[in-house]
Amino acid sequence: MAPPVSALDTELNPPQADAVAHTTGPLLVFAGAGSGKTRVITYRIANLVACARVPPHRILAVTFTNKAAGEMQNRLGRLLGEDLARDLWVGTFHATSARLLRRHGEALGLPRNFVIYDTDDQKAVVNRTLRALDLDEKRYPPRVCLAAIHKAKQELRGPDDMNVRDPWLVTIFRTYEEQLRTANAVDFEDLIGLMVTLLEQNPAGAGDALRRRFDYLLVDEFQDTNAAQYRFLKAFVRDHRNLCVVGDDDQSIYRWRGADVRNIRGFKHDFPDAHVVKLEQNYRSTGRIVRAALGVIERSHERVPKELWTANAEGAPIDIVATRDERDEAAHVLSTIQEARARGVDPKEIAVFYRVHAQSRVLEEALRSANVPYQIVGGTKFYERAEIKNALSYLRVLTNPASDIDVLRIINTPARGIGATSVERLAAFADRAHVSLMEALARIAEPRAGAATARTADLGAAAAGRLASFHALMDQLARRVANMPPSDLLGEVLERSGYLTALRAEDTAESEARLENLAELKSSLYDYEQEAVAAGEEVSLEGYLERVSLQSDVDGMKDGSRVTLMTVHGAKGLEFELVVLTGMEQDMFPYRGMNPGGDHELEEERRLAYVAITRARSRLVITHAETRQIFGTTRLGGPSPFLAQMPADAVTQKATAARGASSLGRFMTHDDGAGHGYAPWRHPQAPSPTPQPLPGERYVDQEFFHDGPGAADDTSGPALRRGARVVHAQFGEGEIKSVVESNEPAVVVAFPGRGEKKILARFLTLVGGGP
């Protein structure tokens, strides 16, 4: 066995060096939060390549997100040089599987041009299935059906061995599978499941071929793998057993998605000879933050015992701030951020966390009106917008005409007179003939026999004509796929389909936004082409579509100098100088949706809180609100029980002025003047506490929350006012003429030489910064 790279050795503590030096056989690394996990993985790979002389293309590293994969590849580029690093296989389970299935999937009858159906597509398939089976979608809600299907597939179960009582669900599952297969489509679970089939059943020797590809496998965030993924790994390393898994059972937060923390806790059972390393020294956070995190996680039973510690300074106390409601909370978040910025903290080193996306809106409004640059990770995703999905459906049909779901999306988009009745008749005809919708269209569009076919399908001459011209359009476009780069093809698609014309004719702020989004889509295709060329990969429409399907929220995170707003789930694996953790209330965190919730769920919430706390390097501010408007109703939750579990000497209890005032208004009958003579703010769980306003605590700009004159239609906040100068990516600089009411903040801007245009606020940048 080769010794570790000596130059790296000095930068590693003993357990880290131990893990890096290990080469042959199974290795289990428990990596506590902030314990230098990524460093260990990258150095271990570097060690394998540089010392053990393993060719890079024979190493597969699996990460949780594409972004993490990219970062790992970058770091390895710096350690090993770009040439070697490029040959490494680094990617998510899904991206890696997709890539391998393109090459080996044919052994299972999966064509190379398969498409990946996202949740939306899957739901459409279930809806279609329900209609075909004539089932009431009230009794069989698509969401519920899909959840049952996913659960089964995550455990590698098929319709015959799924654990459900209702036989209809089995039928729905079976039909769903049939639809995917005939559409040459796979869902996320198939990507893993089909790989397992290849590896375990070895059709046409494909499993052996796959196994021979890699000598070493490394898996990050192993605590969040599911049963199928674990079986994938075991099948892959069957012959050499060179499997290194890295994770932290305390950070397992994806149980709801099928992740099974027993994979890491029971790893020793499957690999009794595994070398086990524990990384317990935290290099990231202050002493107080580490102790607060430990206070929460130590209440957990079931966990593998670990001693997380840090040699770092104690640092500032963690602020636990009681606020009146979510708006007061947002104001406090804002002032915390402003204060940090004033101290010179880069906005990109600041993050605001929440449990559920629904909490983000108020926070976003506060930041926007104060002109704080920010980005929201997750929520309504770019690729889920209707116009983007439509455009992508055109592209997908061009690569894979069998994908009926995509055909249904675009057949009458833009409106071309093909109504529901025509589509239904077409679908019925396709069904009888056992062909895809595109194939059915081709038959109807045939110059001679077409007319008779149309009659068979019960389609009138006019309808048949419109269907034929749709087919002609797609046929024409399909001929161009091979002849032009994908970004140009998109342009062709949008022009020739009439989609752009239709949107331009609409001429609303919304249609304008859709056009902008489509332009952005085109540039994302262009970016892909550039990157693929740079990485020496083949540029193909399929390649782009695959990337889009497998993109995650955090992948879209930009590196700009902006504050990040995200859910705690999204924050896994990241770290920030300052973290503001909001909504730490009973029922919000731990979150209770509508289900009663058992022990296991509380355990997962606890781990989630642990993840949230340990993202912070030097400063952590935690807020909770007395009342919270969410989903249209007001929630009243006391402080989260997790707060009481943080050591008293690690935290400082505070309250906003508004919180103090609200208690006064609500509980006192006499006017005593705010902030005087109240019982001290004792314990977060004390009943009806009366907080004492912190001396000197005040608000930046509390005023804007109380609608002033004209505030009602000025939804964009004070920043975008009449007369303000703004910059637009395409039209350049202009002046705001008026603020218009819309779903989204929008304004009319006069651009010199280009006239006035309605533009959504999010496409504009203010000139000159602050108001």
Next chain:
DNA sequence: AGCTGGCGGGTTTTT
């Protein structure tokens, strides 16, 4: 055929 408005239902986290 396509639009609009009313209604009811669901609202976690996401590769």
Next chain:
DNA sequence: CCCGCCAGCT
């Protein structure tokens, strides 16, 4: 509160 679905209207 927001969305999607349906029915009824143009």
